[in-house]
Amino acid sequence: MTLEGLLSVVGAGSLELHMAPGGLGAPVTGVTLLDPLEPGFRPRELLLAVGVDARSAHAVDVLRRAGEEGAAGVVFGPVTAGEPGPALRRAAEEAGTAVLFRTSWCTWGQLVGVLRAGLASAGLPPGLSTQAVALGDLNGLADAVAALVGGAVTIEDMESRVLAYSSTDTEEDVDELRRLTILGRRVPPWRVAAMREAGFFRALWGTGDVLYRPAHGADPERLVGAVRAGGEVLGSIWVAAVAGRSLAPNASEALRAATRAAAPHLLHHRTRGADTRLVEDAARAVLEGRGSAGVLAERASLPETGNSAVLAVHAGIDQADDAASRLHGLLALHCSAHGRRAVVVWAGGTVLVVLGALDHDPRRADAQVAELGTSLAERLPAALGTTVRVGLGDVVAGLADLPGSRRSAELALDALTAAGGPRLVARTEDVAETIGLMRVMDALREVHLPQGTPVARLAAFDAEHSGSCLLETLRVYLDHFGDVTAASRALCVHPNSLRYRIRRIVQVSGIDLGSPDARLLAQIQLRLRDRGAGR
Secondary structure (H helix, E strand, O other): OEHHHHHHHHOOOOEEEEEOOOOOOOEOOEEEEOOOOOOOOOOOEEEEOOOOOOOOHHHHHHHHHHHHHOOOEEEEOOOOOOOOOHHHHHHHHHHOOEEEEEOOOOOHHHHHHHHHHHHHHOOOOOOHHHOOOOOOOHHHHHHHHHHHHOOEEEEEOOOOEEEEEOOOOOHHHOOHHHHHHHHHOEOOHHHHHHHHHOOHHHHHHHOOOOEEEOOEOOEOOEEEEEEEEOOEEEEEEEEEOOOOOOOOOOHHHHHHHHHHHOHHHHHHHHHHOOOHHHHHHHHHHHHOOOOOHHHHHHHHOOOOEEEEEEEEEEOOOOOOOOOHHHHHHHHHHHHHHOOOOEEEEEEOOEEEEEEOOOOOOHHHHHHHHHHHHHHHHHHHHHHHOOOOEEEEOOOEEEHHHHHHHHHHHHHHHHHHHHHOOOOOEEOOHHHHHHHHHHHHHHHOOOOOOOOOOHHHHHHHHHHHOOOOOHHHHHHHHHHOOOOHHHHHHHHOOOHHHHHHHHHHHHHHHOOOOOOHHHHHHHHHHHHHHHHHOOO
């Protein structure tokens, strides 16, 4: 493996490259620790200079000797303050030896294991690691394995936490245990305890082969294989039969090969810190216009350029609610079932769903966004027991433009919420009238109107007379264009009762209902009062 290849696998989560005067093509064959009692240096190995301050004269001496012996590079501990001095740079340039630094969140012991696993992955046979699956793209890897074995796939770490799972044709294809595992982002504790008590994990981590679990009741047949590199267990790949169909005849052989090919992917994922929190942090930073689209693309395995969009989802669930994690999991599961790569991010009481890798044609990409949003609004209420509204963001040309898509999605969602009614999914153009009125209301919020307007008189009358509802009656009457039959039906009163109320409204307020200006001013004031009351 070359230095460039090793760094691409272990990534910035463990090592930071300072300089490589000899180029990144230098071969790396091993890792060795600096031992003051045995100061020999092995050629083409990375030397871990434990306890050597990179700004000291000792570091310069170590680097020169490493160059003389042909070491691939020297790794120093984290530099806590300032940059290494010019003497170290000059020594590296003269020796032609790479200088690297261990990250502060990776211990020396962890680094040794990571580097040895990374070097071991270089000797793996060609397979999924050399196909179209990008390094570290665990969702893509899960989909690739699923296609080979003919079943549903989850990739898990050593603690039975779900790192990725394959897409399925429909949610009905998912068995209950898989559903619970994906929604909870880990295997249910009772299942883990049962497998641990039965010695299953001991057998899994101790064998180099694939284990088979036969079908039992509603639980389909399963295969599982451990992923290893350099003697270190990185995680496991689980395969479950789908919708009563048997796994492919060569499923065991395919999974056996997949576990070997998956090692660099899991190692890259682990060391790059591509867990859910970091992915969401990267997405949130981009959505707020302060982050790097490149970082989001790397962590979420999404293309930096290409059509993307944001969905704004409201289900009446706050992030602090117990149902929040369930909503998060359902959104991720549903997007996966539709074959969409998504990052789900909370923003107050709204959930933002970042969609990347949409169709290259903007019209087809827009149709994909609309289809997913409609499906979410139709399917999630049954699981959540609440109404779900979805604002569809504009399709944009890359991740860097996601803030604009977010604004349009949230604006459409705000209009849906303000309007109420049966519509649950909308783009901004679908609710343009409501958005326009919302902006007018916002502009008029600080406008001071005379005290003696008809609406002000009615409000005062209702306040002085308990049980009076003339203001509400006027609002409904105007909203129904003066149609007595429709307005009385909305108020649940007899038409004659409504006619009496209208006469009383005219007497109390003095409003001229035949004047368009009077009706317009009354409706504006009523809507401003509604917004002020949080209606």
